[in-house]
């Protein structure tokens with residue numbers, strides 16, 4: 001059974017543990033900017049935090065775009081072959097979600113390789129915002145989320161500099177126990 | 183001993199007057215002796231300061247210092263200190279913030295930055311790895327902090343750039359102005375934002391791409407993997423993600439230490455309307471964490487209806503909810519969120535402003551100031567409109583706000599009769615923990631090097647837990663222990679919460695530091711260095727004229743017993759406090775006037791400080 005990485009952005013706190021563990025295990029250096037996963041935080045109203053990770057597409061756009069056939073798909077994992085890559089970045093531009101990365105120190109573009117079947121990001125995420133799930137269940141979380149959101153979707157109206165605006169948000173899971181601390 | 187990692191050993195110097203920058207390489211000895219973060223900051227302030235320094239003059243420096251562990255793979259490695267001479271207190275001041283800002287500075291290749299001088303026009307600093315430029319920020323004049331951050335990023339054209347900025351309050355040199363980064367994380371205390379404002383520096387934007395040096399990354403990873411696992415297993419871990427510091431409202435109210443109506447009381451009847459459950463059930467729309475932190479103690483909240491609908495803010499945490507809740511008599515969480523938002527956007531510290539606003543309400547209620555003094559607005563407990571308006575007036579220095587913007591000393595200068603109402607130490611407004619039932623908390627506030635701030639020592643929980651039967655000696659030791667271990671976190675550049683809240687072993691930090699630097703360190707060795715830094719900041723303050731009479735808790739702690747709640751009727755005893763202060767000095771190795779003795783300084787490796795202390799002892 002093939003498994004895939006899936007993200008639940010609503011849960012993400014933007015802590016970047018996923019980036020750190022990815023970079024450390026793939027490049028052996030402490031540098032989140034060398035990770036194969038990236039968390040985008042967008043600050044204006046309201047905060048969005050979105051981990052971006054390769055979807056390992058069935059028909060990879062990155063592969064199609066590559067002029068030297070340096071991108072191949074094996075065992076469900078889309079891989080860039082270093083010796084064939086000429087670093088033209090065609091794949092970087094072709095990926096619809098921006099899941100191929102570049103860094104000045106690294107000659108060829110890099111992307112998620114699923115850690116040989118035990119993805120570190122999913123294992124380390126303290127918020128369970130990255131899941132490693134069987135392919136057929138992929139989308140289930142989103143489907144459920146979409147249905148729930150539809151049911152719980154709320155809207156607020158507010159004024160900013162005298163202009164009326166609307167904001168949509170979903171009610172999130174809640175609960176309550178107590179603890180004491182500073 | 184030469185560290186193989188942990189440090190780039192580089193400090194960025196920026197002179198805004200000369201419009202020049204240069205990079206200093208620091209020695210191994212300096213790096214290891216002062217560890218980093220506020221340790222480096224304090225030492226650099228000591229070295230650069232003049233005895234007659236004007237905190238808002240071009241000569242004052244401000245040091246931006248993450249620590250040697252900032253940015254590394256370990257829990258909560260995202261703290262950065264800002265150290266300077268405080269315009270609010272006139273003595274040493276520092277404040278820190280979490281998030282991503284300091285990590286980015288480290289990734290640009292610097293362990294710290296020192297800023298001095300004054301730019302000819304409003305400017306910002308753009309650090310793009312090694313390329314450092316001072317650019318015009320005239321376009322961002324009077325812009326709010328959150329908006330400036332967003333706008334700067336957009337103008338630079340890179341969403342990943344990290345920005346620290348001041349709001350209008352900083353530009354107006356309001357003495358409680360903060361430095362804000364990552365959409366509302368604040369270095370709030372001691373007016374560091376005013377220091378940037380006095381330098382005409384609106385913001386610092388950074389893009390860093392470099393690897394952080396680690397001597398033994400495989401060991402660091404091993405220790406950290408274990409640390410993360412341990413934290414995740416703690417039974418309060420998940421609760422922490424959900425409510426963060428907002429859970430403290432219930433604890434503080436039940437314990438009778440929540441500031442209420444300008445610290446007149448320590449119990450708030452309506453605490454249940456502003457607690458963590460209220461936030462979680464009705465306002466929370468997301469979580470937010472500092473760099474590499476599993477706890478994600480920040481909450482993103484939204485006001486969904488009513489007159490503040492559409493207010494979105496990362497926060498509040500306990501201090502803000504208490505200072506703009508119980509302490510000003512507000513029991514409406516919508517209004518607390520709004521106050522938090524306004525403070526963040528204007529760039530005003532929530533503790534200091536919440537405190538002085540409550541002082542004015544009490545003063546007006548007691549007829550100690552006139553309606554005219556308040557620009558014709560009658561102030562009442564819980565009057566959110568008037569309170570929101572005061573926040574704006576402070577930031578923009580309008581009417582009565584102009585006096586409040588000058589902080590504790592400004593208020594006392596104009597209205598000397600209000601002095602007994604203000605809960606402060608050395609000019610810094612007290613944090614949101616009452617000290618009347620805990621002499622250790624009072625001692626911690628009184629002897630804190632920056633003024634009445636809880637982050638230096640928070641012994642109150644322990645004292646409550648221990649009950650009555652322990653000696654003043656033990657109590658003084660507890661305060662000293664806190665004042666040694668807690669600053670260590672600021673020096674390393676990490677957050678203390680995993681240690682305090684999830685019982686994380688502090689010895690692990692010695693392991694992290696050893697793996698990062700490649701030199702074996704024990705916790706004891708680190709604590710010794712932290713202790714030396716405490717003596718150093720003490721020396722800075724003594725050089726600036728501080729003496730024993732300044733080591734006292736807020737007057738209210740002795741004079742006005744708590745009114746209601748579990749500790750109704752209690753107040754601190756003045757003689758007992760003087761006794762514990764004597765014991766504290768003695769245990770610290772300070773003389774009876776609170777000046778570190780020559781032996782103490784020698785032990786701390788602060789030989790060059792001795793001369794100054796001798797001069798003070800000689801009365802010069």
Ligand code: SF4
Nearest residue numbers: 012013015016018125
């Ligand atoms: S580790 Fe999880 S919570 Fe943290 S940034 Fe990555 S996806 Fe978000």
Ligand code: SF4
Nearest residue numbers: 054055057060062095
């Ligand atoms: S890199 Fe982008 S295009 Fe290529 S497989 Fe991954 S998600 Fe698809």
